[in-house]
Every structure is written in C-alpha cells, then in structure tokens.
Ligand SMILES: CC(=O)N[C@H]1[C@@H](OP(=O)(O)OP(=O)(O)OC[C@H]2O[C@@H](n3ccc(=O)[nH]c3=O)[C@H](O)[C@@H]2O)O[C@H](CO)[C@@H](O)[C@@H]1O
C-alpha cells in the first residue's frame with residue numbers, strides 16, 4: 062500500500078500529456094473479440110482498467126501484446142475459448158467493463174460468464190438495462206451467487222430497444238451485441254458521448270453498419286462477420302479537465318497536451334465562466350489561473366453534450382475558491398458528493414441537499430439522495446489526512462491537498478491508478494511537493 066505525504070501551497074505549473082480515454086480504451090479492447098483477425102489499438106495508457114481487461118481477455122484466449130512506451134496494443138482473437146469461472150471470479154469488483162464482454166462472448170462461444178462488477182461507488186449502479194438489452198437480443202440470463210451466466214442457444218437476433226435513460230454502458234452493450242446479431246436493431250434513448258462515437262468508428266472499421274440519427278436514435282444492421290481494426294483511441298477528456306481544475310485550484314498554469322476542444326465544450330464554457338484562463342491550441346489546451354477572484358457558478362451534471370458527471374468532483378475544489386455561493390446539481394449519480402466531507406474538514410463550506418437545486422428536476426428529486434451541493438467561498442484550505450473514496454473524488458482530494466496550507470497524508474491512492482496514468486510522475490513534473498511512502 063502506498064500513500065502520499067503532500068505539502069500544499071505550491072501552484073501546479075508545467076505540461077502533462079493525456080493519452081487514450083479510460084472510458085473508451087477498455088471497450089475498444091472488448092470490441093477486438095468481435096473480429097476474425099487481430100486488431101491494433103494505439104494511444105493506450107498504462108492504467109489499471111486496461112490491465113484488468115487485458116487479463117480478462119487473456120483468460121478467454123485473446124492474446125494481448127503491448128508495444129512499449131508507444132502504447133500500441135495488438136489483440137488477437139483467433140483462439141477465443143471459455144474461461145474458468147474461478148479465474149473470472151478473481152476479477153470481481155475490479156471494474157465495470159466485464160458486463161460488456163457478454164455480447165461478443167455470446168457471438169463467439171454461445172455462452173458467457175461475468176463476475177460481479179466494480180467501478181466507483183457513487184450510487185447503486187444497477188445493471189438492469191444491460192440485462193434487459195441482452196434478453197431482447199435473445200440471451201438467457203441466469204444470476205448466480207457470484208456473477209452472471211448467459212447463453213444464446215438460438216443465436217442473437219436484432220431487437221427494438223428503448224432505454225429509459227441514456228446510459229453509456231447500456232448503449233455500448235447494444236452496439237457490441239447488435240453489430241453481429243442477425244437482422245436490424247433500433248436503439249432509442251441512446252447515449253452519444255464522444256467515447257461512444259469513437260467505439261462506433263472502431264466498429265465501422267471492423268465492417269459494421271451503424272447509423273446515428275438525431276434524437277438519440279441509433280440503427281444497426283447486423284453483419285455475419287467483422288474483421289480486426291486499426292485505431293488510435295481518442296484522448297481522455299476527463300483527465301484533461303481534472304488537470305484544468307488542478308491548475309485553477311492551486312493558482313497554477315498547466316498545458317494539457319492531447320486535450321481535444323471538441324469533446325470538452327461544456328467543461329471549457331464552465332471553466333471560462335468560473336474565471337479560469339484558457340488557451341486552446343491544436344496540440345492541447347492551456348488551463349491557468351489568471352489572478353483575481355473566481356466567480357461563483359451554477360453547474361448541473363448531465364449526459365453528453367451536457368457537463369459530464371466525471372468532471373464534477375475535481376471542479377468542486379476550484380469552486381471552493383470562488384467568491385460567493387455556487388451550486389452543483391448532480392443528475393447522473395445519486396450519491397456522488399461523499400468526497401465533500403473531507404473537503405469540509407479542510408475548511409471548505411459545502412452543504413448537501415436532497416432537493417434538485419437546478420433548473421431541471423432530475424430522477425433523484427423526490428427521493429432521499431443528497432445530490433445537490435451549495436458551496437460558499439472562498440475558503441482557505443488547510444491540510445488533513447484523507448483516505449481516497451473513489452477515482453474522481455480521490456483526484457479532487459489530491460488537488461485540495463496540493464492547494465492546502467500544511468502537510469496532508471493521502472492513503473488509498475491505488476484507486477487513482479484506475480484512470481490517471483503515471484499521476485505521481487505528472488505531479489512531480491508540475492512542481493508538486495510530495496513524498497511517496499510505501500507501507
Ligand atoms: C467505464 C465507463 O465508461 N464509465 C463511465 C460510464 O459509466 P456507466 O456506463 O456505468 O454509466 P451509465 O451511463 O450507464 O449510468 C448512468 C445512470 O444510469 C443508471 N443505470 C445504468 C445502467 C443500468 O443498467 N441501470 C441504470 O439505472 C446508473 O445508475 C446511472 O444513474 O458513464 C458514466 C456517465 O457518463 C461515467 O460517469 C463513467 O465514468
């Protein structure tokens with residue numbers, strides 16, 4: 062177990078590079094299972110979610126080789142085979158990706174077994190849409206004491222699906238299952254995040270026929286065979302925004318090489334309204350604190366093209382430094398403000414409310430979830446000891462400790478490795494004052 066001893070008060074300044082998106086790369090790896098020939102995926106970061114999927118694919122006979130520092134993966138699905146349940150179970154709780162193996166494994170083997178899912182604990186995170194989607198395609202689903210077993214004795218057939226909420230994972234489930242299902246699929250209520258569009262681009266390279274219409278409708282014409290792809294993963298817009306929030310919270314200046322403007326429009330608008338400085342270039346984006354007061358804001362998280370929920374937690378640290386009262390209404394997850402307790406211990410003034418404090422009532426409004434935050438600022442932050450709760454909440458704690466006066470001890474930093482590549486090297490390169498302690 063490693064922890065960080067952080068001496069705060071140093072503005073983070075310099076350059077970091079972001080590589081392929083955590084929320085695309087593991088899914089692109091799963092898509093390789095659908096091909097009859099090897100796939101080549103570039104711009105792959107060294108993060109835990111990639112190793113988890115590498116292991117899971119390996120258990121199913123897919124060879125995954127990595128070409129050193131360039132981050133190029135070659136995935137060869139020519140010997141796909143059923144994995145032992147016990148080996149798969151060893152990955153229970155590691156990430157949310159295993160559920161996406163179902164469609165490709167059902168096509169390849171006629172059956173699939175997946176472990177209990179992991180991912181950040183920021184809400185209940187049910188998988189009812191996924192299971193319903195798979196049943197619609199003709200899969201038999203059996204919940205076991207641990208994990209889920211599926212079979213498709215009569216193959217998978219195209220279906221009409223209407224998602225009650227534009228779920229990213231359920232949309233990907235449909236895409237990864239429908240492309241090789243027999244006949245046509247119509248998906249209504251689809252999510253349209255940039256990572257989904259990149260997955261669609263990959264599937265099209267493999268030979269799939271997918272039409273994205275307006276109003277969240279996606280049509281897929283099933284094809285009997287797909288081939289391997291060659292693709293460079295789109296950059297990680299969540300990591301890019303996290304560094305932007307780090308620059309603002311610490312009074313620093315960070316150039317994020319690889320950050321792509323088109324995928325970050327909602328974040329960039331919010332950042333500018335807050336008073337953050339931006340210099341948008343082809344090679345990346347410079348995020349900086351221009352001096353003076355930051356402005357309080359009302360932010361509502363939403364599905365794309367709205368303000369992404371995964372941007373919320375790091376940005377809240379910057380909002381503690383804005384002059385006045387800010388409101389953040391979290392409409393994607395019911396329980397994503399637990400990280401604010403540590404910020405309050407550090408001196409922040411954040412109150413949580415059950416009501417929808419935004420312009421649109423959300424799914425959580427009439428229920429018992431503390432899903433709106435009122436943040437009064439500016440509040441100087443002082444150091445404390447923190448145990449990281451989840452990926453983005455953890456990054457926000459790191460930023461807060463970097464901004465705070467004094468020495469903080471931060472434990473649980475393994476969680477950060479799920480989505481931030483080489484983050485301690487990057488922090489060191491930005492001038493952060495910290496020691497890595499191994500226990
Ligand atoms: C690995 C990955 O890509 N993770 C991202 C993905 O998560 P993930 O794909 O898990 O998120 P979803 O878009 O599916 O979840 C959105 C909402 O739908 C609900 N829901 C979802 C599925 C289901 O079967 N039933 C159900 O009720 C969830 O509880 C949540 O309230 O999109 C989220 C929303 O942009 C991001 O925060 C995550 O970083």
Ligand SMILES: C=C(OP(=O)(O)O)C(=O)O
Nearest residue numbers: 157180181371452453480
């Ligand atoms: C919620 C997140 O990821 P996951 O779905 O993998 O838990 C995230 O990346 O912030």
